[in-house]
Amino acid sequence: MRPAILCVSFSEIVADARVLRQLDLLAEYGDVTTLGYGPKPASASVHLEVDSSLASLPQTPLGVAFLAARIHSKASMMAPAVQRALQLVQGHTYDLIxxxxxxxxxxxxQIADGTPVWGDMHEWAPEERVQVLSWRLLVAPLMTYVCRRYLPSTDAISVVNDSIGELYAKNFGCTTETVRNARPFVDLTPQPLADGPIRLVHSGAAVPGRNLEGMIEAVHQLGDAYTLDFYLIEARDNGKYLQKIKQIAGDSQQIRFHPSVAPNDLPIVLNQYDLGIYSLPPRTRNQALMLPNKFFDFVQARLGIVFSPSPETSRLIDEYQVGAVAEDFSPASLARAIKSLSRQRISALKENTHRHARSLSSQTDDLVVRGIITRLLSTRHEPSNR
Structure with missing residues (x-):
């Protein structure tokens, strides 16, 4: 009988590229039950859907009261989504969570009872949304409590990059393994630059704080020799922020908005462009240490890359000579970095991403994930009271 694996993510899993890649690997080792928002992912054998209206944080009046009183042991299990999740898994047992x-x-x-737990922390949890006052005052202390309370008894811990891992080691004394947001190798070739404007592209989520406004301003400064196409996923605000971004762009002929693209199809769609761009002012520690999906999406699409400065992305851009790094986080700096690249240089950058696409794919990260899965499935603990 194949192992039973439960994968929990309080996100819309079918739109969560990192979790989808995780699921593809988990499905090699067992029958995977997913628990989260939205429809069933393709790699799941069973999906336990949590209604998207149920918050994954304790945002009820009683939950907020516990947060304010710093009663985190109770608040940590009071989120409506968590309460629904407890109902959905009742009567089921798993070999890995x-x-x-x-x-x-x-x-x-809470549900493990001896089953190994792999915590994929993604980023630095205590500062996930510290730019929001209510989150900083109420939720950040809860995330710190959760990390301090549960990470020592978590059997494997993974993070998106080494810089984030160092934060967990320093603050919670735990050992982490790095699983980047790299995607599988895609067999594409760079498209030659077409006559006319340089084709810029950005893909990602249309949520506040991603500085989409700054990228629009940069393109306005660049003039008619450049275009920018957006492939954006609507936030859970019924598209309100996306509409705001479209209003900022106005009737500019340089800027176009397209429907979001399924993660697996994204490199093929982006392959028609020349430069993938992103500029994110570091309002949080996670933003300062970013190594996002889109970096690897742009690589597999065989694009040149222009990013704002960040230790992780800047190191890769310089090491593999796949793009340019802006001097700072202003629209003017992003525009200058883009404009500094001649058409000949852009073609060379696209060839470099092509040359290094396999090195910058998920091959290395997949080995780490397979090691975690194999190790944890090989030793199921005796039930405990942790």
Whole structure:
């Protein structure tokens, strides 16, 4: 009988590229039950859907009261989504539980009863949304409590990059393994630059704080020799922020908006462009240390890359000579970095991403994930009271 694996992610899993790649690997080793928002992912054998209206944080009046009183042991299990999740898994047992992000850890340990728990923390949980005052005052202390309480008894811990891993080691004394947001190798070739404007592209989520406004301003400064196409996923605000971004772009002929693209199809769609761009002011520690999906999406699409400065992305851009790094986080700096690249240089950058596409694919990361899965499935613990 194949092992039974539970993968928990309080996200819309079918739109979560990192979790989808995780699921593809988990399905090699067992029958995977997913628990989260939205429809059933393709790699799942069973899907336990949590209604998207149920918050994954304790946002009820009683939950907020516990947060304010710093009664985190109770608050950590009071999120409506967590309460629904407890109902959905009742009567089921698993051989491995994967908890994506810190908010899923208390639930995973609550139901584990000796089952190994893999905590994929993704980024630095205590500062996930510290730019929001209510989150900083109420939720950040909860995330710190969750990490301090549950990480020592979590059997494997993974993070998106080494810089984030160092934060967990320094603050919680835990050992982490790095699983980047790299995607599988895609067999594409760079498209030659067409006559006319340089084709810029950005893909990602249309959520506040991603500085989409700054990228629009940069393109306005560049003039008619450049275009920018957006492939954006609507936030859980019924598209309000996306509409705001479209209004900022106005009737500019340089800027176009397209429907979001399924993660597996994204490199093929992006392959028609020349430069993938992103500029994100570091309002949080996670933003300062970013190594996002889109970097690897742009590589597999065989694009040149222009990013704002960040230790992780800047190191890769310089090491593999696949793009340019802006001097700072202003629209003017992004525009200058883009404009500094001649057409000949852009063609060379696209060839470099092509040359290094396999090195910058998920091959290395997949080995780490397979090692975690194999190790944890080989030794199921005796039931405990942790």
């Amino acid at each position: 994967v908890a994506n992000e810190a908010r899923a850890l208390p639930f995973a340990h």
